[in-house]
Amino acid sequence: MSESKIIEELKASIRNIPDFPKPGIQFKDITTLLQNPVYLQTLINLLVKKYQNLGITKVCCIESRGFFIGSIVAYKLNAGIVPIRKPGKLPAETISKSFTLEYGEDSLEIHTDALTKDDVVLMHDDLLATGGTAEAAQNLALDFRIAELYMNFIIELDFLKGRDKLNKNYDIHTLIHF
Ligand SMILES: O=P(O)(O)OC[C@H]1O[C@H](OP(=O)(O)OP(=O)(O)O)[C@H](O)[C@@H]1O
Numbered sequence: 001m002s003e004s005k006i007i008e009e010l011k012a013s014i015r016n017i018p019d020f021p022k023p024g025i026q027f028k029d030i031t032t033l034l035q036n037p038v039y040l041q042t043l044i045n046l047l048v049k050k051y052q053n054l055g056i057t058k059v060c061c062i063e064s065r066g067f068f069i070g071s072i073v074a075y076k077l078n079a080g081i082v083p084i085r086k087p088g089k090l091p092a093e094t095i096s097k098s099f100t101l102e103y104g105e106d107s108l109e110i111h112t113d114a115l116t117k118d119d120v121v122l123m124h125d126d127l128l129a130t131g132g133t134a135e136a137a138q139n140l141a142l143d144f145r146i147a148e149l150y151m152n153f154i155i156e157l158d159f160l161k162g163r164d165k166l167n168k169n170y171d172i173h174t175l176i177h178f
Pocket residue numbers: 062063064065066100101102103125126127128129130131132133134162
């Protein structure tokens with residue numbers, strides 16, 4: 001099967017929940033993709049193929065839905081896992097960035113010793129919506145003056161133009177567009 005057909009199948013496996021968690025939001029639920037072993041393997045294989053020859057040393061995984069796939073990809077790439085978490089969850093010294101998202105306001109934190117200037121970082125989250133989360137996460141990583149940064153999302157809600165908030169000097173890749 002062609003790669004675009006495979007991506008269409010993965011897209012069809014994502015469940016839409018209207019009005020969750022607030023009226024007007026069309027929530028893209030990835031649990032229906034993740035719980036299917038074939039779809040899970042297919043997704044991981046596509047991501048590993050894309051990022052395997054780039055010398056990635058750390059995968060930054062954005063809480064919480066970014067943890068699932070980001071962690072597996074890190075393992076497959078022989079890279080480390082760096083959690084980017086909601087406030088008050090990381091126990092050691094952190095740096096923090098605030099942002100607004102499609103249905104609220106939040107901030108994100110990373111440990112101050114999580115990255116170094118030699119790191120080639122893959123930043124992963126399940127979904128890019130308004131881009132507030134990804135922008136904050138990108139800025140957290142760039143504060144470390146890392147060697148390179150790749151941004152990856154399973155899903156992008158194109159109509160929200162979240163991509164426009166991100167620094168265009170770094171590669172941004174999304175598998176499935178709505
Ligand atoms: O582009 P944005 O408008 O910033 O929205 C995208 C973010 O929203 C969701 O996370 P959420 O904050 O709902 O947390 P969760 O992963 O813990 O469910 C999603 O997993 C992204 O992280």
